[in-house]
Amino acid sequence: MYKILIVEDDPIIAASVAKHLTAWGLQTGIIQDFHSVTAEFAAFDPQLVLMDISLPFYNGFHWCEEIRRISQVPIIFLSSAADNMNIVMAMNMGGDDFIAKPFDLNVLTAKVQAVLRRTYDFGSPANLIEHGGTILNLSDGTLSFGEQKTELSKNELKILQALFESNGKVVRREDLMTRLWETDCYVDENTLTVNINRLRRKLAKIGLTDFILTKKGLGYMVEA
DSSP states (O other): OOEEEEEOSOHHHHHHHHHHHHHTTOEEEEOOOTTOHHHHHHHHOOSEEEEESSOSSSOHHHHHHHHHTTOOOOEEEEESOOSHHHHHHHHHTTOSEEEESSOOHHHHHHHHHHHHHHHHTTSOOOOEEEETTEEEETTTTEEEETTEEEEOOHHHHHHHHHHHHTTTSOEEHHHHHHHHHSOSSSSOHHHHHHHHHHHHHHHHTTTOTTOEEEETTTEEEEOO
16 A cells, blocks of 8 residues: 655645545654654655645755665655646656646646556665664665765665664664574674674765664664
8 A cells, every 4th residue: 555645734735635535545643843854755755746835944956856866766845835836846846747736636637647657666665763863775675864865785684674674672682693694603793793794884975874783682773
């Protein structure tokens, strides 16, 4: 089931769009905190975003640009400000389509379905995990923090995925070794330490100093 994130501050419009799309078999989420659109985006991990332009705090162009730093998920703008300048700006910021308000819900649904078919018929949706403002993209093996992004090796990606999925709990060294090499036997423990230290140096370069914490005698965890 495809997930659609609705970034709309009018609760009546947001609820009616969500209800209509749900009736067509789509899962919907509505932004609750307009200070933290990117974090809610990463947590919900949608396959498409419906983005209003006029929003509290920051406009839709800003959030489109922020989402584009971490994902290529399709974004459809919804706005009553349907003049040529806004339409051009929406496309230049990375939008995939523009629908003027007021709109017919059936037309909106048809456009959503068309963009989903065009985007995902020959590929798979992005898979994002968010923790403390950092975003791990499992699809392209990258980690983003603010405006910084770093590419991860296969082992680095596995380590961070295990730590992110632990929800702030310690991951044992034995469990990490099993995840990386599918065994905890016949692998020198120093090999894991080398991988962790290399990953720490890479994270420090994008501002994530002391992001991976060592719990002596237990294992590792990411900072809260």
